[in-house]
Amino acid sequence: MNSPEFDQYAKQYDHVLGEAIPESLNEDGYFAEYKVALMASRLRTHKPKRILDFGCGAGRSLPYLEKYFPESELYGYDLSSASLEFAAKRVPRAMLFSDWNEIAAMRFDVVIAANVFHHIPVSERLKALTQCRLILAEGGQMFLFEHNPFNPLTRWIFERCPFDIDAEMLKMRSALDMCREAGFNSEQHGYTLFFPRQLAFLRGFEPWLKRFPLGAQYYVQMAS
Numbered sequence: 232m233n234s235p236e237f238d239q240y241a242k243q244y245d246h247v248l249g250e251a252i253p254e255s256l257n258e259d260g261y262f263a264e265y266k267v268a269l270m271a272s273r274l275r276t277h278k279p280k281r282i283l284d285f286g287c288g289a290g291r292s293l294p295y296l297e298k299y300f301p302e303s304e305l306y307g308y309d310l311s312s313a314s315l316e317f318a319a320k321r322v323p324r325a326m327l328f329s330d331w332n333e334i335a336a337m338r339f340d341v342v343i344a345a346n347v348f349h350h351i352p353v354s355e356r357l358k359a360l361t362q363c364r365l366i367l368a369e370g371g372q373m374f375l376f377e378h379n380p381f382n383p384l385t386r387w388i389f390e391r392c393p394f395d396i397d398a399e400m401l402k403m404r405s406a407l408d409m410c411r412e413a414g415f416n417s418e419q420h421g422y423t424l425f426f427p428r429q430l431a432f433l434r435g436f437e438p439w440l441k442r443f444p445l446g447a448q449y450y451v452q453m454a455s
């Protein structure tokens with residue numbers, strides 16, 4: 232799906248997403264926060280100076296980036312300028328861009344791409360990931376979060392979500408291959424989101440389950 236289509240959804244992004252997820256599974260903010268919390272726990276004591284939210288959209292991750300990384304400079308990039316207007320309202324201190332040329336020369340300690348790559352046409356994904364590697368500062372790291380196509384509930388929600396109509400899910404195996412092709416030298420990965428709200432007390436076990444391809448989403452942490 233390209234930017235004009237996302238421009239259409241910018242105003243009601245949260246609402247459209249909420250409608251696609253059944254009430255029993257919907258936890259406003261949880262899905263955005265868990266990614267940033269996971270990233271923070273994997274970065275441990277590392278304090279990134281600059282963080283780029285690649286494909287930040289309407290800025291759902293930005294408040295959590297602000298919460299978990301209060302000292303970092305926050306940047307967002309998205310093709311959809313209409314979405315960036317909402318992101319700017321969410322976190323006014325974030326610096327937002329829709330033109331890659333404006334950030335291509337900058338260097339970031341961390342880049343996060345949350346549910347972005349399944350919206351990028353397959354033929355353009357490697358180029359996008361390579362661009363993300365090239366803007367990393369020395370020792371910088373990239374975190375990619377994607378839906379797990381092997382989880383039936385994820386598939387069901389994906390098929391109901393209007394802005395996923397033209398999207399194509401990215402298997403973890405393909406993401407790992409792409410990460411090597413893009414020139415990253417090391418990666419760590421795992422499946423996440425195994426338990427719904429009703430079983431939230433079990434979420435502490437998720438790191439031990441990360442090899443089981445049943446989590447609703449997965450992450451790949453890359454370094455060059």
Ligand SMILES: C[S@@+](CC[C@H](N)C(=O)[O-])C[C@H]1O[C@@H](n2cnc3c(N)ncnc32)[C@H](O)[C@@H]1O
Pocket residue numbers: 232233234237263285286287288289290291292308309310311314344345346347350351359
């Ligand atoms: C499902 S939304 C996710 C937004 C945000 N990351 C989040 O977690 O809420 C996907 C976003 O990816 C953006 N996008 C699609 N292709 C892109 C590309 N090639 N470069 C940057 N952003 C892109 C879309 O405009 C859209 O805002």
